[in-house]
Amino acid sequence: MPYCVYCGNELSSEAAACPHCGCAVDRPNSPPPPPPYQPCQPYTPPPAYPDEPNTGLNIIAFLIPAIGAIVYLLKYQQYPIQAKSLGKWALIGFALRTAASVLLFIFFFTLSFLGSMRW
């Protein structure tokens, strides 16, 4: 039994279009399905757990923004709310880190500048 590549539903072997989502079945020599067409989105399985912000992931993203970015990329299709939340924390962590290193740079630059002056 073939399966629809867009929604994952079972197809009858003669069907030219999926009865569930209306997408054309990719089969050689089959006539195009009659309108109305629906937008054919590749099928993504339903989430295994609810899509909500995850505090642990947010903390990891905040502490290690690079990991946050990777997890964001892995999750944003199935868990957009959770991905957005941890992406936000990764950005905050990254911004704070950048600000801190700029401040440190200015601090040590000023120190060495003062140190180089002959009083």
Ligand SMILES: [Zn+2]
């Ligand atoms: Zn389908």
